[in-house]
Amino acid sequence: MYIKEFISLYKNHPILFVGTGISLRYLKYSYTWEGLLKKVSYELKGSTDNFFDWKSDCLENGKYRYDKIASLLENEFKNSLVNNREGKFKSVNDIFFNNMENGIQSNRFKIYLSELLSSLEYKDERLTEIAEFKKVCKNVGSVITTNYDKFIETLFEFQPLIGNDILLSNPYGSVYKIHGCISEPSKIIITKDDYDHFNCKYELIRAQLLSLFIHNPIVFLGYSIGDENIKNILKTIFTYVEPNSDEAKCIRDNFLLVEYEEGSTSQDTCEHDIDIEGFSTIRINKIKTDDFCSIYQAIAGLTLPISAMDIRKVQSIVKEIYAGGNIEVSITEDLDSLKNHDKVLVIGSHKSITYEFHTQNEMISNYFKIMEQSNSQLLNLINKYSINASQYFPIFGFNSICETINEAEKLKIQQREKIKNVLRNL
Structure with missing residues (x-):
């Protein structure tokens, strides 16, 4: 398949x-588990000899115990930095002592691991x-x-x-x-x-x-x-x-x-x-x-009834209810009569509840995120908007990832005319 x-x-x-x-x-x-430990060993000793000695001693049932190698390296790293406060790893010692002074339990070896893995360069x-x-x-x-x-x-x-x-x-x-x-x-x-x-x-x-x-x-x-x-x-x-x-x-x-x-x-x-x-x-x-x-x-490209992030929003509201938040219950047959409170959770028939949570301005503000995620499901809400001819709206980009916008061509004509008017007035 x-x-x-x-x-x-x-x-x-x-x-x-x-x-x-x-x-x-x-x-x-980035590093494999072995590669990470070998890197630290090399930076500490100038060679990987120690690492391979430990690796040789940590073979059990045909598998290398990298957790045991890490324990040996952690101890060696600590002893080296304790005995050389101002040496190559001065910055690690600085962070360690600053953390300890502020009551934060710290570990030199893990501080250095964090430094090695901090780069997110693609x-x-x-x-x-x-x-x-x-x-x-x-x-x-x-x-x-x-x-x-x-x-x-x-x-x-x-x-x-x-x-x-x-x-x-x-x-x-x-x-x-x-x-x-x-x-x-x-x-x-x-x-x-x-x-x-x-x-x-x-x-x-x-x-x-x-x-x-x-x-x-x-x-x-x-x-x-x-x-x-x-x-x-x-x-x-x-x-x-x-x-x-x-x-x-x-x-x-x-x-x-x-x-x-x-x-x-x-x-x-x-x-x-x-x-x-x-x-x-x-x-x-x-x-x-x-x-x-x-x-x-x-x-x-999966088509699911609701996005994962919208589920998270609903769960957060329910969690607030469980926690005893300030909850107001309204019973109504007219959803439009509900006041615009900070958070509204609606329970009812799918025939009476529409999936509307983005205004036009919010959609424009979130343009780059929507495009980056190709969120075509969200863009179907455009069919419910009334977009004025005088309004700037990025219909070309949105239509490139959502082909089901009913008035896409009409909106494109509007935007072209707006651009032409701007150019005429230059």
Whole structure:
């Protein structure tokens, strides 16, 4: 099945699960887990000898324990900076001591990691693809990521959730940063102790994520087929869901792993079996390609009844009701009689409620965001507007991404005449 057809079967907003491969694809300065630790080791010692010594000692059951390597490097980094206050890493020491003086628990190693990952400079050859990636945000419910950098929340303009914030969150329009973020270095999860502590507290976060996985399609980006993060997610789901149930089939059908294959332009999805210790073989859907644009365009092209961000707005109002906010209830048969309060939540028949939340001025003010996201669903509201001939209105741009504007040609003539009049008066 082609990717466009596969994605078109989604009935709900997909969740993106984003791994290191996405940052490596789009950012000039990004690292694999090994690459990040090797970089710190080199900057600290002037060579990678120490790193490879530790790597040699941290092989267990055929796999390298990068969490243990990180623990060794963290200790070495701390000792080096303690003994050389004014050296190469003076700025890291400055931040550390300033934080401690202000009662903020701090960690030199993680401060430096945050500095290394702070750049969001894009690769020039990926700018077109990044623009396509941004357009998917209007149809994405939320993002889960193990990445520390701020690429996703900056691109999508989503709210990052770190640590305990994940437990008290509104999922729509959020980025769940389950391994921490450079904005709060002390919460980065990278060493063995970090992971031990995380695993002890993970049950509550697991329950929150499980709800997302059961009710939404999941698209994995930036992971390989054998990645432990994917296997752990599948373990989480099928520990609580009977593998042979209808619910399990629905979940499997909604799973899509996007696996990178250099140079491939494939748009075909296929089934793939994953062996997980303690479970029978689990079958998911996979696409192996280098054509990420087709995937992004398929997600952005989804036609859903309401955008993810509008759901977030409604959930925020409902949350305010739960919290005991100042709520006024009005019962009326005439929606036009409602006063223009700060927030209005309308419940009723779809025949009596129209989807109107953008004025003409708001649409003009949000022009660049609408164009960037190709938000054609929103632009259908133009058919409800009465646009005066004397009014400037960017109909040419809007019509380029929405072909269902009824009076597009009439509006274009109006705008051309306005421009001609301006030129005559020069």
